[in-house]
Amino acid sequence: MSKPYSPSRPLRLSDVERWDIETDVAVIGFGISGACAAIEAKNAGAQVTIFEVAAASGGSAALSGGDIYLGGNGGTPAQKAAGFEDQTEDFVKYLMMAGGPGADEARVRLYAENAVAHYHWLVEQGLPFKNSYLPGKWLEPTTDDTLIWSGSEAAWPFAQQAKPAPRGHTPQMKGWGAGKLIMETLTAKAHSLGIESHFSSRALALIADQDNRVHGLVVRIDGEPRMVRARKGVILCSGGFICNEEMVKRYVPASRVCPNPTSGGNDDGSGIRMGMSVGGDVLNMDQFFATRPFYPPESLVKGIFVNELGQRFINEDAYHGRVTHYMLRQPNDRCWLLVDSTMFERPVTYPDITVAAVGETWEEVEQELGIPAGELVHTVERFNRHAEQGEDPLWHKDAEYLQPLIEAPFAALAYGGKDYIGTSFTLGGLSTLPNGQVLTPEGEAIPGLYAAGRCACGIPRWGEGYSSGMSLGDSSFFGRQAGRQAAGA
């Protein structure tokens, strides 16, 4: 071959001169979707080989908070223990709203109906859950508790349409970052099952015949391209594309206002491009998770966000990622969280936040922020008057967080793009069936090709609806589906 290998150009089967490695199922990527795909494929009787570009397993999941979004079927053990009954239909409704206008009902139903069984499967793999409940508004538990409110379930407009329940489930571990525990557990399980894995191994291109049926892949191992035959199929589990600057500029340029990537570093989109190279369709490539977290502390949820016009623009008890997407729409990406002295505490994730204005009156704050005279004062006054009645007729914030902002001094914390470096990751990816098969734009499955995790467009596919735990939940559950489907091919 004189041409270099490219993820966007399959090596044709007729150009393969030898097979260096043969397996049934080749999995690209040893993050959470790859681990789960490999375990299920192996358990279904297939020979499985994982190729991971990093020197160790883990992927982006290992750097995450370890929150897994689960519920339905009357409740998980943690939900039941805390007295939350979570019906599958409420779970479905929430996920459909969270999926936005392009939500995939077949995928949502399969997930919602099987999420409790998936919890038990995770326990079987060795993941410990304390099944205790931690009330309040958290990014992830710092305690070793299991269950938190990790989305917008209790907030308008979700709570009005789907009975709310907390659904974020984190394995038992003190402190942040339980994703590491998840990946250590799943890695140990995979190894114990005899799944072969190659590290520091970059997938260069798919191998496909001229009808785009996938037969294997080219992997660079020890600096040399190796031809890998995958008799039953290739599963793309190599993550999203937030680390690929060119792809970000092309597909999801709006995410660049929250420039910190939420990634283990290898979300380079190569899996997505490999899928496209054999005719795979892509969905929601413009969508991204973004956040400029403002809680904890929970007291800040009682504050109100205003834009440079002095208008409120969201119910502040919604999930921080949803609130952030609403921030991004405000004129000049400028906004502030207004708090009174009873609410103010430094935000945990950004203690050095810019305090853009402080005043003994809201007039002073308004003037200091340069908001047109009277607008901020009107907004606060009206909010206060309604909050005293336990009401928010404008944005329907839950009564639990309604408190008049009346104790001076008052402050405005800056959350606009110039003041706060947000983080993001991509939600777009290959179009797949719930069983992991990659689809063409005509909806035809590409033989021999599967995708899961952020390589695929899954349950989390709309920035405004994302809730913590959705990506790990989706990646682990649909990784399993892809593994089983490939093993049976």
Added chain:
Amino acid sequence: MSKPYSPSRPLRLSDVERWDIETDVAVIGFGISGACAAIEAKNAGAQVTIFEVAAASGGSAALSGGDIYLGGNGGTPAQKAAGFEDQTEDFVKYLMMAGGPGADEARVRLYAENAVAHYHWLVEQGLPFKNSYLPGKWLEPTTDDTLIWSGSEAAWPFAQQAKPAPRGHTPQMKGWGAGKLIMETLTAKAHSLGIESHFSSRALALIADQDNRVHGLVVRIDGEPRMVRARKGVILCSGGFICNEEMVKRYVPASRVCPNPTSGGNDDGSGIRMGMSVGGDVLNMDQFFATRPFYPPESLVKGIFVNELGQRFINEDAYHGRVTHYMLRQPNDRCWLLVDSTMFERPVTYPDITVAAVGETWEEVEQELGIPAGELVHTVERFNRHAEQGEDPLWHKDAEYLQPLIEAPFAALAYGGKDYIGTSFTLGGLSTLPNGQVLTPEGEAIPGLYAAGRCACGIPRWGEGYSSGMSLGDSSFFGRQAGRQAAGA
């Protein structure tokens, strides 16, 4: 072949048993991009054949208003005659803002630098322009005038960053629908040059070798698949995908709230899918033009839009399509245009618009709309107080349209999704170089394949920035580039 042909699966060159038709350049689609591509390819010395699925030429362009977005280089003849100096850099700045976060500077510069030359080329093809100026806010001229303000040039935030000039150029024709005249003229020109065309001919699939180099296409003519060899290349000019319900649901579901397609009926996305089938990348597939037009009459621009919270959300002198995108973001897609008795006239395109509330006071209107008490009254009162000073510190509407709403009776016209059936078309498409070559996700050109018009992601690629005339301007100009490039291949 036992398998049916599919736009998403190229017929491999090795499976072609005969060539039924041979040409240098095959153009799929005889709308404005196809016509311009064909004319330029022919003028460059190539044999050119057009395949059009409809029974006649025209495409969606023939149903349009005929507005072409032109300027720069100090001004077009019409701009100069009306005293507007339009520097190329101002044109570039406007187009870059209008392209949104994913604007393509190379494409924008090529267009802005050559738009006056493009005007002269259009005149050479036989298009008549009166080069007279029609002031005011119009959708398209009902007179036979040429030049109108067809975008947000004079509105915040565009006017503050790029010196405004009107850039909508419509050929001389009384009444709406000059797109028909454009397509009749270009069709006559194409035929006079000896360009061959096949009507009622559906392109079924590309023909490509196993490296995805494009050699031709399969076309159904008289019910039979014909193998067309295109020695120099295939140019995809078959439009966007607003008529393909499955594609709309998958890629641009948000557009469904404006369900009337702006299309000649054949924007089925087949060209985009054919491009993808040989590894072509797609961009901005989520983006769409949408409108619920509220002017003319121009007097309605003096009204103010409010959402169900009683908040203003846009400067109403922006282009109607931009205003519509802001409407779509409002809670529950509910909004009203507030007018007083001096402003009220029935909107030209929707005379039967729902008058949701009428009152002698704004309190009455507020109550009738169910807006939280005091909010709408505050908004109107503050707007009026500033408007009296010729100012709009909140949304920066131009002083020309600032008039206090003080003459009772007052009215609220319903522009929300349940009250007003809007129209839309798609802005996403194949990733191309400015010369029309279709790119893979790696940025490599696919040999033998070109795209233009709404098959491609062009100058108009962001719903919030669209201005009338951009699609015809882009399609005609970049159709020409693709034609020349293919002919020289």
